[in-house]
Amino acid sequence: MGIAEAAPPPEEYPPIVKGASLLIAYQLKNRRVLLIGGGVVASGRLFFLLESGAHVTIVAPSPLEPSIAHRLTTNADDITWHDRDYTGRSDPIIVDDFVMVLTAIDNNPLSREVCYMAREKHIPVNVADVPPECDFYFGAQLRRGPLQVMVSTQGQGPKIGAMVRDRVIAALPENVEEAIAGVGELRGELRKRAPGVGGELGQQRMAWMIGMCDSWSLDLMGDFRSEALRNRVLEEGWEKGKKVVGPNDVGQCPSLWAERVIGEYCSRLGGWATVCGFLGGITVGYS
Amino acid sequence: MGIAEAAPPPEEYPPIVKGASLLIAYQLKNRRVLLIGGGVVASGRLFFLLESGAHVTIVAPSPLEPSIAHRLTTNADDITWHDRDYTGRSDPIIVDDFVMVLTAIDNNPLSREVCYMAREKHIPVNVADVPPECDFYFGAQLRRGPLQVMVSTQGQGPKIGAMVRDRVIAALPENVEEAIAGVGELRGELRKRAPGVGGELGQQRMAWMIGMCDSWSLDLMGDFRSEALRNRVLEEGWEKGKKVVGPNDVGQCPSLWAERVIGEYCSRLGGWATVCGFLGGITVGYS
Known part of the structure; x- marks a missing residue:
């Protein structure tokens, strides 16, 4: 048996390194999501759910965090609000009616119950601040029209995730x-x-x-x-x-390129008006 | 009524712009995923599923794409392979046993059937190349240990997504x-x-x-x-x-900073050995 035959096949494929998340872009347009909670964390969740076109059912007693109250007026058709606490398995609102369930409340036993309810029905669930009860996490993100970027640090450094996100923003072409x-x-x-x-x-x-x-x-x-x-x-x-x-x-x-570069430069300086005024000022100064 | 009272409240909150995806980091460690198909697209899916720690059941007839065959040997414990076509509702492998279902096959009617089967059970499903049958999309991505970044263009420009991803890579600190x-x-x-x-x-x-x-x-x-x-x-x-x-x-x-910068510079040049050899060469040249 020659050397060529004895040698192991070349490793053409990158080895699997476990420990990652599966990063995905979930489609929620016109689909129903249950959001339990009405505080600051819930308000962040609500923003991203509404941007993705979901219809959100919020179960949370007054008072709502101000931005949630604001969304109830600006996006009335996209939100159904139940002004009360969620009661878990005894609640008339059942998880089966939703494609995704999120809780952002301080009641850990209730959150756990909701997590179990959702998982029994295969419905993806996120319990804020309790990783084992999350089928998915959120990450630092940015959006520019159709472009969206998410940065995830597997929960090891949310602040670093936000810093990396800011680097991404700085690295993106303006246009x-x-x-x-x-x-x-x-x-x-x-x-x-x-x-x-x-x-x-x-x-x-x-x-x-x-x-x-x-x-x-x-x-x-x-x-x-x-x-x-x-x-x-x-x-x-x-x-x-x-x-x-x-x-x-x-x-x-x-x-076209020159027009774009000059235009971009000017918009960074605060628009043509500023530049023209500035140049005008120089001209006046030397006249 | 004074002007202050008549003025509308300031818009403190960014308006909702629909049309986004919900970007999430799905957790699949030790969870079971069904992957129907054994070609190039399926091999890409398999890579990301294995990196996220999932156990993947593949249903696809021989021959498998070479990297899938390779993973069967390197990750035998993480994959169960059924060497046959999936048959939809009549198949003994039922979607209820999985937390996620993906198909990457050329059989559109079968893909549609799988999509319906999964959706009836609330199980997130992705049908490659058929957006309406996807609960979620994939995007261009990168990973550096715990850091993961995904770029999504809402399907409007996958090539641009990859280009933005490459910009992100260039913008990341080496370390x-x-x-x-x-x-x-x-x-x-x-x-x-x-x-x-x-x-x-x-x-x-x-x-x-x-x-x-x-x-x-x-x-x-x-x-x-x-x-x-x-x-x-x-x-x-x-x-x-x-x-x-x-x-x-x-x-x-x-x-520490100097050590890091010098070290990084050297690693870009191919490591200390190269640099030392180079410097040594200069020394010899001038001696």
Whole structure:
């Protein structure tokens, strides 16, 4: 038996390191969630539930934390409030009617009872501040339109999670929302020109879009919101042998880029008005 | 009625902007997950499920994607494999036995059936590539020990999600794992000195830890892995009126910091050996 045969197969795959969470983006649009509690922690939960489009049933006695009271007026259709304590298994509101259950109350035995009730029915449950009774945790997060980022430290350092989140914010291109919107519009236009689901054409579309994203970078992709530019890259790129065209291939881009950079610089300084006033002031000073 | 009374209350709270996902970190340690499918997409799912400590039941006929076959040997205790197609409602493997169900197969009617089966039982389900049949999506992600980050674009630009993820990686301090470990050890030591759950002392501990994190920054917190430094900040800070002490307050830190920066620089160059060899070469060259 030769050396080649005796040698173990190369380890092509990264080893499994346990101890992680499964990070997922839960879809709650028009789905019912039960939130037990009306304090500060509950108000944070409510914010994220409403942003995800859930209908939230709150069971908590008055007085509610002020932001929850505020949401009851601004988002009346999205919230049902029961002004009383939840009573566990004897309560007429049963967990089966919800796709997710959260408690944020100081009553540990009641929280535990709710946790058991939910788990018996396979319904995902989160009990604030009691990790063993949580099917899922929350993390530090940020949102910019369709972009969402969550940072989790497996409960080992929530403050560090928030610090990492702040680094992420600082590292994001100013116009990342525009980039996502621009790429979405370019893809939409491409689908109109080359319609159909799956198959070879679908793969060509995907390959071209990936190539375009690689060539344009996050900072520039917002430029695809311009219809003229979309038509140009589709005409000069996709239509001519599905060629990927970069910013340097289309003459229009340097000006778009300059416009964006100058505009961004100005918005950081407080907008054009400030800059113009400032420049005006300089001019006056030297006149 | 005066102007003050007539004016609407100030909008203190950010308005709700719907369309988000609820980003959560699901806990699957020692919990059972059903994975239907044995191809490339299933292999990605399997990796993240195993890292989160789940026991995964795979139902998929041979041949399995090579990395799945590999995991069957390296993680035999964590996987049960049924070498056959799943048959839906008639299958002896029922969804009730699992806390999560995922399918990654080309059979759309079967996927839909599995989705309905899971939803009837409130079990979170993901059907690859069919958003309406998903209770949750996955996103671009990264892991550094206890730190995990997920980037979601609400399905509008998976490539952009991956690009943002790469920016996050570039923005992270090299030693972010060390920072989390260091802060964890400091907190552990603090709890030994000032034990007890909740109450005023708990709040003082939390306030001191947050102050320490703010003073030390992500780049330096890995230094808390040094027992000498931990004792020093606890003695000179916590024990003396719960004072927050920064890197400049403890003489030891500049050297620790220099050691870290030099070490990091060297590891980027390929370790001390390279540097020493390089410096040695220069010395020889000039001797």
